[in-house]
Amino acid sequence: MPETRKMLNRSEFVAAARHGRKLVSSSLVVQIHNRGDDAHPRIGITATRKIGNAVTRNRAKRRLRALARDVLARHARPGHDYVLIARHNTPTKAWPVMQAECDRLMADHSRHQP
RNA sequence: UCAGAUGGCUGGAUGGCCGCUGGCGGGUUCGCCCCGUCAGAGGAAAGUCCGGGCUCCACGGAACCACGGUGCCGGGUAACCCCCGGCGAGGGUGACCUCAGGGAAAGUGCCACAGAAAAAAUACCGCCAUGGUGAUCAUGGCAAGGGUGAAAAGGUGCGGUAAGAGCGCACCGCGGUUCUGGUAACAGAACUGGCAGGGUAAACCCCACCGGGAGCAAGACCAUGUAGGAACGCAAAAGGGGGCUUCGGCCUCCAGCGGGGCGGUUUCGUCCGUGCGUUCGGGUAGGUUGCUAGCGUUGGCUGGUAACAGCCAUCCCAGAUGAAUGGCCAUCCAUCGUCAGGCUGACGCCAUGGCGAGGACAGAACCCGGCUUACAGGCCAUCUGACCCU
RNA sequence: UGGGGCGUAGCCAAGUGGUAAGGCAGCGGUUUUUGGUACCGUGCACCGUAGGUUCGAAUCCUACCGCCCCAG
Numbered sequence: 078m079p080e081t082r083k084m085l086n087r088s089e090f091v092a093a094a095r096h097g098r099k100l101v102s103s104s105l106v107v108q109i110h111n112r113g114d115d116a117h118p119r120i121g122i123t124a125t126r127k128i129g130n131a132v133t134r135n136r137a138k139r140r141l142r143a144l145a146r147d148v149l150a151r152h153a154r155p156g157h158d159y160v161l162i163a164r165h166n167t168p169t170k171a172w173p174v175m176q177a178e179c180d181r182l183m184a185d186h187s188r189h190q191p
Numbered sequence: 192u193c194a195g196a197u198g199g200c201u202g203g204a205u206g207g208c209c210g211c212u213g214g215c216g217g218g219u220u221c222g223c224c225c226c227g228u229c230a231g232a233g234g235a236a237a238g239u240c241c242g243g244g245c246u247c248c249a250c251g252g253a254a255c256c257a258c259g260g261u262g263c264c265g266g267g268u269a270a271c272c273c274c275c276g277g278c279g280a281g282g283g284u285g286a287c288c289u290c291a292g293g294g295a296a297a298g299u300g301c302c303a304c305a306g307a308a309a310a311a312a313u314a315c316c317g318c319c320a321u322g323g324u325g326a327u328c329a330u331g332g333c334a335a336g337g338g339u340g341a342a343a344a345g346g347u348g349c350g351g352u353a354a355g356a357g358c359g360c361a362c363c364g365c366g367g368u369u370c371u372g373g374u375a376a377c378a379g380a381a382c383u384g385g386c387a388g389g390g391u392a393a394a395c396c397c398c399a400c401c402g403g404g405a406g407c408a409a410g411a412c413c414a415u416g417u418a419g420g421a422a423c424g425c426a427a428a429a430g431g432g433g434g435c436u437u438c439g440g441c442c443u444c445c446a447g448c449g450g451g452g453c454g455g456u457u458u459c460g461u462c463c464g465u466g467c468g469u470u471c472g473g474g475u476a477g478g479u480u481g482c483u484a485g486c487g488u489u490g491g492c493u494g495g496u497a498a499c500a501g502c503c504a505u506c507c508c509a510g511a512u513g514a515a516u517g518g519c520c521a522u523c524c525a526u527c528g529u530c531a532g533g534c535u536g537a538c539g540c541c542a543u544g545g546c547g548a549g550g551a552c553a554g555a556a557c558c559c560g561g562c563u564u565a566c567a568g569g570c571c572a573u574c575u576g577a578c579c580c581u
Numbered sequence: 582u583g584g585g586g587c588g589u590a591g592c593c594a595a596g597u598g599g600u601a602a603g604g605c606a607g608c609g610g611u612u613u614u615u616g617g618u619a620c621c622g623u624g625c626a627c628c629g630u631a632g633g634u635u636c637g638a639a640u641c642c643u644a645c646c647g648c649c650c651c652a653g
Contacts, residue, residue, distance in 0.1 A: 083513070090513085121513070131237090132553055136517095139211095143518040146210070172519060 081145075081153060084121030084160070093121070093160045100186060102178040104170040105141065106162040109186060118153035120145050124163040137163035140172075144179050152183035 084090060097110030122141050124134040141161040149159060167175075 123513085130553075135554065138513095139517055143210080147518085 081150060082117045082119045084119045084158060089119070089158060090121055090123070090160060093158045097158065097160070098186065100182045102182055104164055104166050104175050104178060105144070106164065107179075107182055108158075108160040108162070110158040110160075112156050112158060118155055119158045120149065120153070121158065121160045122163075123160060124167075128163050128165060128167070133168055134163070137167040140167060140175070144175060148176055148179045149183065152187060 084093075093108045093110035097108040100107045100109070122138050122145075124137045124141075126134070128134050128137055141163060145159070145161060149161075153159060
């Protein structure tokens with residue numbers, strides 16, 4: 078399991094949104110961007126104000142962070158940025174379903190770009 | 192028992208697996224790497240509506256002019272648009288709740304429609320007297336009644352009168368004076384005045400008091416970096432002396448100029464200097480500190496009706512920065528729905544069992560004191576009204 | 582953190598204490614073979630919410646809600 082880093086700059090998020098692949102499921106969105114180097118994979122979390130108030134957004138970010146630790150880290154490859162975006166039902170979706178969705182998204186991505 | 196009023200407290204519990212941030216101790220292959228241990232959101236952390244601390248700037252003064260805020264009285268407080276107690280007005284059967292300064296005789300403004308008349312005084316329908324023959328009408332007196340309006344120069348009754356009118360009287364209201372109680376707001380009483388003449392200041396305003404500006408992205412240090420780029424438009428300036436020079440310029444002094452900052456203007460002072468606007472392009476935004484011990488927490492005693500204050504003891508209690516304080520699971524306790532059962536004439540109630548749902552509002556960002564707003568439920572105390580029983 | 586603005590009919594909006602304009606859209610009619618155009622008529626607003634001041638509030642005051650913008 079590779080070691081991951083956090084994405085910090087707005088420009089990194091913009092680059093992932095503009096050039097990366099976008100994978101959508103019912104409870105989350107993942108943007109994957111190949112930076113083209115061999116450094117650590119980086120993970121970023123986004124929860125917009127459309128999700129809800131501060132409590133709701135924080136809960137969504139914590140669930141996505143747990144998802145990144147449990148599922149995404151197994152699939153992460155060096156030189157890639159992974160941006161997890163919360164959707165409306167991210168705070169309330171059943172946990173096994175979210176794990177399965179995230180796992181399926183990552184598996185699809187690996188199959189299309191081996 | 193039911194219905195209500197006020198004040199206060201609380202804001203799920205336990206366990207397991209996997210994680211996050213910080214302090215301390217130890218290890219170390221020196222890397223925010225490992226191990227141990229301790230701590231880790233709220234009553235509103237929210238809205239950012241007031242008041243302070245703290246930091247930087249102005250640490251300038253004067254005058255005038257603004258601007259903003261507050262406003263019954265007394266107290267509390269570091270301070271307040273806050274809190275406590277009292278006064279007044281209004282509402283409620285009541286416990287209790289709501290509101291707010293004074294000035295409209297300092298001045299200005301506004302008061303639509305209706306109405307005769309809206310603050311200057313007047314008279315539409317009327318009443319009375321005189322003249323006129325009777326009606327119509329003329330002159331004079333009156334403002335009680337009608338009508339309009341949110342509001343029309345006190346109200347009710349009796350007397351009085353040509354008809355009327357505070358014209359007179361009684362009561363009520365109002366103004367003034369004095370006395371009494373109270374620190375005061377104010378209240379009460381006596382005497383007196385025949386009423387002394389609308390509303391609006393949450394319209395301008397007058398009066399009293401308060402207010403310098405910005406904000407932790409304040410500010411300090413280290414590192415990095417050369418640098419304050421170009422075009423257009425508008426307005427406007429470019430004097431002299433000295434020093435350094437890589438001869439491109441740079442520094443300094445004096446005078447002038449005009450502009451800008453110090454809330455505005457003036458005076459002096461001070462700082463900056465080609466200024467302003469638009470467009471385009473480029474660079475930086477990394478770390479440490481400020482950063483949590485403070486008008487502090489908890490408990491007791493004393494003073495005070497209370498807000499609160501004093502003293503003693505006790506405790507150390509979040510410091511993140513794409514932003515930690517959790518993710519998942521199980522059980523239990525509140526709560527709700529539903530089914531079966533029991534009681535009842537019925538509404539409904541009971542608690543036994545089964546199934547299902549399932550935690551309100553909400554997340555620190557420099558720190559305090561308040562205010563406002565949101566909030567599932569649960570608990571306590573005091574008080575009020577109604578009914579029943581003793 | 583500080584500052585500013587807006588909320589009125591389905592949409593765009595005027596109104597700044599005295600019965601809430603106007604336009605587009607809608608509906609009904611006339612003209613037309615039909616549609617469009619043109620003309621006539623008509624409905625639609627408790628003025629973001631809740632209190633207060635006033636005789637009277639979209640307007641003034643207070644609190645709240647939502648949206649947008651600016652500076653660092």
